[in-house]
Amino acid sequence: MLFTSLEYFFFFSFVFLYRWYVHPVIFKNEQTSRPVLHVVLLVLSYVFYMSWDYRFGALIFLSTIIDYYVALKIVDTEQVKIKKAYLVFSLVTNLVFILGFFKYYNFVGETINQLASFVGYDRKLIPFLDIILPVGISFFTFQSLSYTIDVYRGVIPCERNFVRFALFVAFFPQLVAGPIVTAKSFIPQLFTKLSFDAIPFRVAFRYIILGYFKKVILSDNASPIVDIIFANPENYGTVASWFGVVLFSIQIYCDFSGYSDMAYGSALLLGYELPENFRMPFIGFSITDIWRRWHISLSTWIRDYVYISLGGSRNGYLRHKFNLWMTMFVAGVWHGAAWTFIAWGVGNAMMLVLESVLKDFKNKYIHFDYSFLIPFLNVLRFVYAYSTFIMFGGIFRSESIGKAFTLVTNLYSFSEGTMLRPYMLKIGIPIMLVTAIGHYLGYLIFDKKIQIKVSPVLEFLVYPTLILLFSFLTNDNEMPFIYFQF
Template sequence: MILLSTVIDFVLAARIDSSQNQRTRFALITVSLVLNLVFILGFFKYYNFFADSINLFLGHFGVKNALPILHVILPVGISFYTFQSLSYTIDVYRRQILPEKSFLRFALFVSFFPQLVAGPIVTAKTFLPQLDTAKNLTQVRFRKAIRYFILGYIKKVVLSDNAAPIIEKIFGHPENYGTVALWLAATLFLIQIYCDFSGYTDMAYASALLLGYELPENFRMPFIARSVTEHWRRWHMTLSTWLRDYVYISLGGNRAGAFRHRFNLWFTMFIAGFWHGAAWTFIIWGSCQGTILLLEALYGSLKEKHFRDFRILPDKILAPIQIILTCFVSVAVGTWFRAESFTKGWTMLKKMFIYTEGGLRPYMLKTGIPVILCVIAGQWLGYFIFEKKKEWNPPVWFEFSFYPIIAVILALLTPDLELPFIYFQF
């Protein structure tokens, strides 16, 4: 599939660039969109979802199994490389870049292995120019790569994988647990998917650095965001950027009037939800995210128009409150992302907001609380390093002398179970 997608967009982009007829150019970009989104991504990822939904609907009228359910194996990373390849064709259509003359160079862009299966999503205009630069592994790059790889390993194996059994147990049977246990599981899941996904991208970033390439940043302390809008500027940033550039702006962005602007926000997040998976839970999750962004945009415009200089509290007090509220909303909405079905998701949310007791075990707190505290500490440390620019650069010998100690600690904290990266399924 990756070869087919690569060939399609390489050929069509060249034809688009060579054509001076706008109708022909539009027809060719439409062919690219249909082939990539309908026949490749749509068939492998969404056919069974639509077939099952249609069969369920027709079943109410006595029509049984109108469409067959296919046992199709989802190609690993299909959502990522389809978006990457498609962005190239769209950029050529928009005349933002020239088509790549070498098929091998373009194929390397689409299939670059460090980030192939789970991102970050790269675009041709940022990656292809790097093929023309000399590849020198400097001391600075090597040290940076080692740091990112260790950080990614800690996030994935020490934090995400240790929290996984608690999350699996509670999300699997939410009806058996009380409010505190459910909130703990929902909080741990948001942390799990952050550590799992950002851990992978950190290790992918490190691997690319060692090969002489630099991948785009994908996460930037999302748990210090003061609104859900800001959260999406810090969380899965390459997907947010892709959706902004190729969906939101294509719909008119904020240039099409207030109503269209807010609809475009909502629809873009709806697409984000559907991109993640062919299930109603993902659609609900994306719709909820879009509704929140819509409401925040509405509040922002009203505040700018009528209460620009009004301050409820000093910023030092208001900021922590906004951060806590944003995390609270993200945790609650995130239950739909992890829920195994609509019924289980709804059951969990009801019990989270209507107090009940039961199910909480000491081992859950013993594991869960340290994981939460580690992530909070990491966000705080990241804030000072990246936002306040207070990075510490010790001598090489001093830094490397700690690595054997870190290796022993990681070996002790690594759980016995082996879990795949969550985003491999997307």
């Protein structure tokens, strides 16, 4: 059930009408109304998730019941060793038996078989299994796991109501592609009494329309061009290769942030607020800065539950750099079972460490006034950050390590190859310009805090016009969101 489909439109319309027009009429007592609403939203969230495959419901229920039970045991047990044993049980179950099996079993098995073959062992040690990858499995396992860790750390109280906890794990707007929500930010909202008049409809519709535009108009129209270039990178020279990686960076940004925007707007219409997930990432002046703006909920999760757990910056200089490297490596592995994802994670990790080392060097040794150079340096920093980020993105998108190597070689070899077709330029360049303008407007609104006032009447007229326009510009083939595979 894609956010951009008519199926979702009717599904969400039903949820919205029930939430605000049916439920308050049937259940007027607050003590009865709230628990019943949570049950209904939970059931509808499972219906939403099981629309892909009915078996997915059993998997998310398994993850939910394990972490619910483990958290109860952690709180009810006084012995530290037993608390830790329960936490380890949750970690192993979620990361090895659920996420590890469904997402990494065949990749690890194939790697072991290749190594065995390399040393002369002909038989396959690990059999290949025809495993269906559940949609959004990395999102809900990380989300559920964060709750258990927070309870163990004493950051949040244990949620003893199973329905509330299960709704936190399965809330449908953000279930299959984030943003990753923490229990301390979501569960308290379930206790908040919110009236229909308090819903910021204008804000919600802005996010939904913007997300739809990013996904359907920009990302989906960029997709066929990106597919052609990345299918045979050896055919294209330097200019075409750069065109491809720039367009892919926009495609995946518009696809993923478009989903996040639509999720944010959908949740807001139901009375709940999700965390910000993107903040104009392409205006970052370093890889570190871009990662503060890109998939913020994942970056925050890895910082809170990997980087800090490893010791953060507390255990010496080299350990700090190792912890930085490891957090980004985990991000690469999280994205999927392929050497291209691992190479992407390692590359970003190396740049994060390098930038941290250079920052330490600057703070220690460079004390003269170079403010007059800042405008020039900012241009260089932007070019470096964006070109490096999208180069690694090219590795991420490549179908194999071999094709990734070919692509990266083409980027810097000043080679010639197959010319870009005119239709690629006619579609690709406007998409790039619209994305650049969007980033600039976002920079003015969110970074510079410049208010752009729009008349409610004008918005009322613009939204139907945009929807009508989208219907003409929509790609005929309905495309799933890229991050569903993660």
